[in-house]
Amino acid sequence: MEAFFKTHKYLVEHTDAPVRRNLMNEIDWSDRLIGIKGTRGIGKTTFLLQYAKENFDTNNRRCLYVNMNNFYFQGRGIADFAMDFYNHGGEVLLIDQVFKQQNWSSELRKCYDQCPNLKIIFTGSSVMRLKEENPELCGIVKSYNLRGFSFREYLNLQTGNNIPVYTLDNILANHVEIANEIAKNVDIAEHFNSYLHHGFYPFFLEHRNFEENLLKTMNMMTEVDILLIKQIELKYLTKIKKLLYLLAVEGLKAPNISNLAGEIKTSRATVMNYIKYLSDARLINIIYHPGDEFPKKPSKVMMYNPNLMYCIYPIVADRQDVMETFFVNMLWKDHSVNQGNRDAAYIIDNKLHFHVTSANHIRRTRNSSEQLYATYDLNIGQANKVPLWMFGLLY
Known part of the structure; x- marks a missing residue:
């Protein structure tokens, strides 16, 4: 003792x-x-x-x-x-x-x-x-x-500020005023891009190569967390790792379960179980249409957070995919997230309809006053156009 x-x-x-x-x-x-x-x-x-x-x-x-x-x-x-x-x-x-x-x-x-x-x-x-x-x-x-750093926590750490947590309702009602106050003291765009690349996991503070450290962590998640806790035989490890890689490089879309089963040489049911295990390990997020849940086929699979996307070689971190991954990851803590009626559309808490998009895309298309936009390329928004980075203030 x-x-x-x-x-x-x-x-x-x-x-x-x-x-x-x-x-x-x-x-x-x-x-x-x-x-x-x-x-x-x-x-x-x-x-x-x-x-x-x-x-x-x-x-x-x-x-x-x-x-x-x-x-x-x-x-x-x-x-x-x-x-x-x-x-x-x-x-x-x-x-x-x-x-x-x-x-x-x-x-x-x-x-x-x-x-x-x-x-x-x-x-x-x-x-x-x-x-x-x-x-x-x-x-x-x-x-x-316990989750990784939110953008708020990362921002406070990097700038010495003490930005508080905001609720989703507060952000939607007051995002212009909140953004104006924060933008006075910090360079939002610079810190946001850095956060997307390496800000979620605390070990970015260590004086070691971040990508190598994260890759080691990802391997430990599969080798220890999934195999040990789910009591899966070691011989199946390569199948789980290959599945994770295939899901990562395919980007944000509905997985083709039959093709994946053929690629890793296992059954469709096993592929679905492995996808669930990867989700439980916080390596991926599974998005369903409202009313659907496991073991139904997901409407979309994405990496759990943007940092993971930059560790997969060849790097396929499409900007739109990165922004949607950030949005889902930040909302997931205290809110339900479901697939909307379009690729970049999400339904939050079964009532709020968000479209994750760029400011330029909104200007080129007819937008609806009933639609909420989580907009990247904006530091400060207006009306129903909320800067995407602000969803990083939710915890």
Whole structure:
């Protein structure tokens, strides 16, 4: 136990989160069992350590961070360790990468039942289905998703500003005033283009090649998050990776499931399952027409965020595709997104009709006052034409 406290103290004292994530304010910290899911490389470990740094002195031993990567836990279960910590005055146990422990869900249930005053906060992969696949946790676990940096968070980090979160209703009603205020202090276009290329994942702050780092992360998502958690045999890994590549280079369109099945030499049903796994891993987004859902064929498949598009060789990051991918990624956190009646059209929350397009395209076509336009090439909009970058202020 002493070694774990020593590691905890070192990690917390050397944690310096560049941005205080908004999720920190959204979580109800009074709950006893809290799960924080997110894609690999998104900053879950930093999030846990930042919570410890903000709420506990490193010397009082009431809070402890442990990582299930430690080989120690191959010989000792979470519940046994947690009981020991609890009996020595422990109050909050932070468990990183909980899925690395066999039978982790039943172990967490034991902790919950045997240590009534112990709070456990754990991280896991976005692929995990905490309640659907782990009935022993139903009714006792509260699950949250940690996302990559929004454009707002990236902008605050790069410029030193403190731009607040805006709701979608607020943006639609006041986008001209909000944009004018922000544009006074920052170069929107320059920062927006940089964000689309490398701003979603926190490791752009590291002094390493961003694309290589992201490629390694993408491989880990398939090799560990999907295969390990979904218990897929290693021999199928190449099929999943090839499918991801084919979906990426095909761009934003409805996938031809029969062709994809032929390309990776598997059944149509398996292709659909693999697409779902890639979506769960936050490597792609699946768009459906209103009323449709898995296992129906998607109306469109796109990469999960624009950063991923710049890592696929040969690079096929079509500007229109990049802008639509950004729009969907930002809206997806708190809103439903469905396919509209045109290629670049989307229905938000089953009522708002958006068209993602350039300002030049709007000028060349007859536009409707009932249609909302998420418009790139605009720093400041007007009426129903909202600058696309502003949807990056939603979280």
